[in-house]
Amino acid sequence: MSDTHPIAGSVPHPAEDALRERAAGLDAADGLGKLRDRFALPEGVVYLDGNSLGALPAAVPDAVTDVVRRQWGELLIRSWDESGWWTAPERIGDRIAPLIGAAPGQVTVGDSTSVNLFKALVGAARLAAPGRTRMLVDAATFPTDGYIAASAARMTGLDVVAVDPADAVSQMTPDTAVVLLNHVDYRTGRLHDLPALTAAAHAAGALVVWDLCHSAGALPVGLDAHSVDLAVGCTYKYLNGGPGAPAYIYVAERHQGAFDSPLPGWNSHAEPFAMNPAYEPAQGAARARVGTPDILSMLALESALDVWEGVDVDDVRAKSLALTDFFLECVAAYVPEGRVEAVTPAGHAERGSQVSLRTENAREVMTELIARGVVGDFRAPDVLRFGFTPLYVGFADAERAARTLGHIFG
Amino acid sequence: MSDTHPIAGSVPHPAEDALRERAAGLDAADGLGKLRDRFALPEGVVYLDGNSLGALPAAVPDAVTDVVRRQWGELLIRSWDESGWWTAPERIGDRIAPLIGAAPGQVTVGDSTSVNLFKALVGAARLAAPGRTRMLVDAATFPTDGYIAASAARMTGLDVVAVDPADAVSQMTPDTAVVLLNHVDYRTGRLHDLPALTAAAHAAGALVVWDLCHSAGALPVGLDAHSVDLAVGCTYKYLNGGPGAPAYIYVAERHQGAFDSPLPGWNSHAEPFAMNPAYEPAQGAARARVGTPDILSMLALESALDVWEGVDVDDVRAKSLALTDFFLECVAAYVPEGRVEAVTPAGHAERGSQVSLRTENAREVMTELIARGVVGDFRAPDVLRFGFTPLYVGFADAERAARTLGHIFG
Numbered sequence: 001m002s003d004t005h006p007i008a009g010s011v012p013h014p015a016e017d018a019l020r021e022r023a024a025g026l027d028a029a030d031g032l033g034k035l036r037d038r039f040a041l042p043e044g045v046v047y048l049d050g051n052s053l054g055a056l057p058a059a060v061p062d063a064v065t066d067v068v069r070r071q072w073g074e075l076l077i078r079s080w081d082e083s084g085w086w087t088a089p090e091r092i093g094d095r096i097a098p099l100i101g102a103a104p105g106q107v108t109v110g111d112s113t114s115v116n117l118f119k120a121l122v123g124a125a126r127l128a129a130p131g132r133t134r135m136l137v138d139a140a141t142f143p144t145d146g147y148i149a150a151s152a153a154r155m156t157g158l159d160v161v162a163v164d165p166a167d168a169v170s171q172m173t174p175d176t177a178v179v180l181l182n183h184v185d186y187r188t189g190r191l192h193d194l195p196a197l198t199a200a201a202h203a204a205g206a207l208v209v210w211d212l213c214h215s216a217g218a219l220p221v222g223l224d225a226h227s228v229d230l231a232v233g234c235t236y237k238y239l240n241g242g243p244g245a246p247a248y249i250y251v252a253e254r255h256q257g258a259f260d261s262p263l264p265g266w267n268s269h270a271e272p273f274a275m276n277p278a279y280e281p282a283q284g285a286a287r288a289r290v291g292t293p294d295i296l297s298m299l300a301l302e303s304a305l306d307v308w309e310g311v312d313v314d315d316v317r318a319k320s321l322a323l324t325d326f327f328l329e330c331v332a333a334y335v336p337e338g339r340v341e342a343v344t345p346a347g348h349a350e351r352g353s354q355v356s357l358r359t360e361n362a363r364e365v366m367t368e369l370i371a372r373g374v375v376g377d378f379r380a381p382d383v384l385r386f387g388f389t390p391l392y393v394g395f396a397d398a399e400r401a402a403r404t405l406g407h408i409f410g
Numbered sequence: 411m412s413d414t415h416p417i418a419g420s421v422p423h424p425a426e427d428a429l430r431e432r433a434a435g436l437d438a439a440d441g442l443g444k445l446r447d448r449f450a451l452p453e454g455v456v457y458l459d460g461n462s463l464g465a466l467p468a469a470v471p472d473a474v475t476d477v478v479r480r481q482w483g484e485l486l487i488r489s490w491d492e493s494g495w496w497t498a499p500e501r502i503g504d505r506i507a508p509l510i511g512a513a514p515g516q517v518t519v520g521d522s523t524s525v526n527l528f529k530a531l532v533g534a535a536r537l538a539a540p541g542r543t544r545m546l547v548d549a550a551t552f553p554t555d556g557y558i559a560a561s562a563a564r565m566t567g568l569d570v571v572a573v574d575p576a577d578a579v580s581q582m583t584p585d586t587a588v589v590l591l592n593h594v595d596y597r598t599g600r601l602h603d604l605p606a607l608t609a610a611a612h613a614a615g616a617l618v619v620w621d622l623c624h625s626a627g628a629l630p631v632g633l634d635a636h637s638v639d640l641a642v643g644c645t646y647k648y649l650n651g652g653p654g655a656p657a658y659i660y661v662a663e664r665h666q667g668a669f670d671s672p673l674p675g676w677n678s679h680a681e682p683f684a685m686n687p688a689y690e691p692a693q694g695a696a697r698a699r700v701g702t703p704d705i706l707s708m709l710a711l712e713s714a715l716d717v718w719e720g721v722d723v724d725d726v727r728a729k730s731l732a733l734t735d736f737f738l739e740c741v742a743a744y745v746p747e748g749r750v751e752a753v754t755p756a757g758h759a760e761r762g763s764q765v766s767l768r769t770e771n772a773r774e775v776m777t778e779l780i781a782r783g784v785v786g787d788f789r790a791p792d793v794l795r796f797g798f799t800p801l802y803v804g805f806a807d808a809e810r811a812a813r814t815l816g817h818i819f820g
Contacts, residue, residue, distance in 0.1 A: 040483045049487045056483035064478050064706070065471060072652055073450045073466035077459045077785065085653060112701025114675030115525055139687070144676035144701060147689040151672055155565045162687075187685075236702070242482055243495060243705035262561055265524030266554035275597075275790055277549070277572075279557040291522025291554060292646070295653035296474070296707045375487065380685055 013406060015333040019399050026326065026395035032319050038307040039240075039392045046397040046404075048376045051214060051354050051387025054240030054304075063303035067296060079295075088298050089267075090285050095305045096239065096248055099313055100212060100231070101222035106250050108285040109235070109301065110293050113213060113247040114144045115263070116232040117180075119288055120249055121152035122262040124178040124207040124230055127255055132177035132206070136163045142186045145211055149180055155262070165192045172204035179206050183221065184214035184352030187379050189344035191215070191352045195226045202227065213237060218353035218389070219317040223250055230255070238353070238389055241301035249288045256287060265290035307391060319390035320353040327355055327386065327398040334406025343383060354387045368408050374401045423816060425743040429809050436736065436805035442729050448717040449650075449802045456807040456814075458786045461624060461764050461797025464650030464714075473713035477706060489705075498708050499677075500695050505715045506649065506658055509723060510622060510641070511632035516660050518695040519645070519711065520703050523623060523657040524554045525673070526642040527590075529698055530659055531562035532672040534588040534617040534640055537665055542587035542616070546573045552596045555621055559590055565672070575602045582614035589616050593631065594624035594762030597789050599754035601625070601762045605636045612637065623647060628763035628799070629727040633660055640665070648763070648799055651711035659698045666697060675700035717801060729800035730763040737765055737796065737808040744816025753793060764797045778818050784811045 027033055040058045041047060047055055071083040080086045093107030100107070111119075125135065137149045139162035146162075153160045158178065163171045165181055172179065179201045184191050194210060201208040207229040215221055217238025223231055231250040235241035251259050261281070266272050267289035270280040281287045328342060343356040359365055359382060366378040376386040386401060437443055450468045451457060457465055481493040490496050503517030510517070521529075535545065547559045549572035556572075563570045568588070573581045575591055582589065589611045594601050604620060611618040617639040625631055627648025633641055641660040645651035661669050671691070676682050677699035680690040691697045738752060753766040769775055769792060776788040786796040796811060 040479075042484050042486070047486060053482075053487045053490075055486065056478065061475060061478045061483070064474060068466065068471045068474050068652070068710070069450075072463075073471070074452050076452070076457060076465065077463045077787065079653065080463075111521065111525065112675065112704075114677075114701035115521065115673060118673055141687075142676075143679070143685050143687060143689075146687055147674045147676065147679070150689065151674055155672060234702070242478070243489065244702045244708070245706075246704065247701070262565060263525060263528055264557045264561055265522065266552070266557065267524075269553070269557070273790070275553050277551075277553060277556055279553075279560065291524035291657070292644070292654045294522075294656065294704050294707045296655075296710055297704045298654070300478070300706055377487065380683070 013334055013403065016403065019330055019333060020396070023326070023395040023399040026322065030319060030394065032311070032315060032390055033394060035307065035311065036392045036394070041392060044373055046374045046401050048374065048386040048388065048393065048397070048401055050389030050393070051237050051385065052377055053243055054237055054389065055392055057240050057304045057307045059306055060242070060300055060303045064296065064300050067299045085293070085295050088295065088302065089289055089293050092298060092302050092305065093248055093285055095302065096216070096235070099239070099308065100216050100233070100250065101220060102224055102250055105284050106253055107248050108288050109248045109298060110246045111290060113232055113234045114148050116247045116249040117145060117148045117211065118152055119261050119263055120209045120230040120232050121149055121178060121180060122156055123251070123259050124209050125152065125156035125158055126260045127258055128177035128207055129205060132175050133159055134173065134176045135160050136168060136171055136176055136179045137161070138165050138181050139163055140165070140185055140187065141180070141182050142211070142213065145180060145182070165197070168197060169200040172200055172206060174205065176204055176206040179208045180211070181208065182211045182214065186214050187356060187383055189352045189354040189356045191219070191350050194221065194228070198226045198228055214352055214354070218320055220313050228252065235301050239301070240304045240307065242297060242304065245297050245301045246294055251285060251288055256284060259287055261288060263290045267291055267293065311391070316390045320388055321348050321351065323388040323390060323393060323395065323398050324351060324353065324355050326395055327388065327402055330399050330402030331357070331405065334402045336409050339409045340384070353389070354385055357384045358382050359384060365408060369404060372404050374404045423744055423813065426813065429740055429743060430806070433736070433805040433809040436732065440729065440804065442721070442725060442800055443804060445717065445721065446802045446804070451802060454783055456784045456811050458784065458796040458798065458803065458807070458811055460799030460803070461647050461795065462787055463653055464647055464799065465802055467650050467714045467717045469716055470652070470710055470713045474706065474710050477709045495703070495705050498705065498712065499699055499703050502708060502712050502715070503658055503695055505712065506626070506645070509649070509718065510626050510643070510660065511630060512634055512660055513663070515694050516663055517658050518698050519658045519708060520656045521700060523642055523644045524558050526657045526659040527555060527558045527621065528562055529671050529673055530619045530640040530642050531559055531588060531590060532566055533661070533669050534619050535562065535566035535568055536670045537668055538587035538617055539615060542585050544569055544571050544583065544586045546571050546578060546581055546586055546589045548575050548591050549573055550575070550595055550597065551590070551592050552621070552623065555590060555592070575607070578607060579610040582610055582616060584614065586614055586616040589618045590621070591618065592621045592624065596624050597766060597793055599762045599764040599766045601629070601760050604631065604638070608636045608638055624762055624764070628730055630723050638662065645711050649711070650714045650717065652707060652714065655707050655711045656704055661695060661698055666694060669697050671698060673700045677701055677703070721801070726800045730798055731758050731761065733798040733800060733803060733805065733808050734761060734763065734765050736805055737798065737812055740809050740812030741767070741815065744812045746819050749819045763799070764795055767794045768792050769794060775818055779814060782814050784814045
């Protein structure tokens, strides 16, 4: 995808030859580099917005065509059984599970992240010890989490307390029922310490709900290993499920028996086709299902998950850090001093899989970058976001993106 | 789709020639008959399960391929603007609106029926006059409505009272806050009197929520004309949106300003991209949105709605009644007396677009019907359901279905 010519009209930067050579060497040594063939990417574009909408896996169009033409058009209603539609939410949940460190039977797919977060927060509030009154919510959270948390708290009688994750532990008081945190901050790309924050919440007797939207598929999560209680995440960023693809919810096995969903639709019933007027919740992850699963999007996601075959998330993480390191190095070389400031932490332990740069006129700068074939995105008020998706982004892409940014400032 | 030969191994019934001739005449005179070409239906099958999963509109596969390959694969993140993804929920809502008698700006598409019902019921409870304590719920409702109603009532402090719709008016007491009714009963096919029940609820000072899953697309609904407060429905039955296609919610314009959603996701924010930590609800139907819309399924639905071009719902209703009348007549002629009992009311004013027949061994009978190419479905404990979708089912289909049923009993 990266061009091999100097960008038209630009004066070559003195560092360019060396950095391009470095990039070529890093790409040649990259064990994940061949995975790019599993994606259909537009020509001539450096796509650094996979943390917003993941690229199209090459096998998805044919898979979707089969779902539409044969499974729906020919088999019709029979597909609920014969094409495995009914069991898709748990089957696909079990495909996502290893990417987030969960044993099978704890993840179900369906609904949006916001809806799953509502289930998780109300469920957590109902699992919490009686008498606890506070729900701690990451103050810098992606806004929908804050809005949904306010609704969940209002409907379960809790008070929302906004906390800076860096200071969250001090707020984990004995009256804290639930803690909602983002694993990676959507704006800054900061990675929060899931093991330590989870342990601290538990030490305070609280349950913790993690939002994995910006970490799942980019780095190891370790839900089971760190005894997370509940988690939610989307599938259209690093999991490449497609625009608005169904989200997922993780309910740790130890909580499933007591998990009390605020959205007990018929899909979560122990015997959904008995059409029983009395509600009896299903066992297992299916307890978090609600209504009829959205099959077209769900099976597009299932096909998209095939790109993970043979991929180790630890390798993805290693490449992600190498990519963001190299990008920051190229930015330092190409962009005149003082024009951008890295918002993303320099330390690996605190960095997700994106680089956020603060700059003046960020919106206009991003528009110009996109016009020059480097696609990131803008987040108000002054942030340029560059997502590094190790399955299909390489080091030459990182170099070209930084070089293009340098030209805009140069 | 209907065969033109006697079914192998069967003895011709004395009424067969006359009924087949009648069917041919009715099909020839059917102004909607040509619409069948707008669908891709399997050969040799009489599909009477469109009240469970509507058939595939012929234009949908190419539309979905364009969404996947070009809009997602090539335009990527730009499609949120350039391909109209962001505005799809309201745009498609306005396509559904005329089919349910709603002026534009009151319907939004997304989430499952169950999730929309939760929004509608909690929203209605919050709109109701203070001090009212009862939520009346159709006792014969599709179970998910009952389960979700119980959750909504629990979370808003109301008591659920199960009512027989025929007796619902007597239960509309001065302490009734919300009434939830099905327009057409999923099992029996009985059509409830939406105008009268809505007026009675209003006379009692209550709000009414209608579930339109089994009526929208099959008969006129008249939400605005009858001053309905809120309504929900699915799009995968008579609207042919595909398996698990997104549902819709109608919030009457007069209620929108005070509608207080329990699921205030970022898509319902007045300025979603301001990423403001404070929630400020959008005006209009968008206030009922939640998270990121499920684009693949949503745009499949949009394409599916093209089959309604130039179609008048009153004509659909007239054909539906003629089809179900004719089917009942054929059943009476072909099926030995005493073997089946019609559960669906004989009176047109009380009949939806399906015929339900009670019989012994209903599950086995339906399995045999399907094996012989007549696809209806079974609902526990003893009901055979036959859905008549006037856009693609004809009178010869009805005759063949009844004749096949007769052979099974004969």
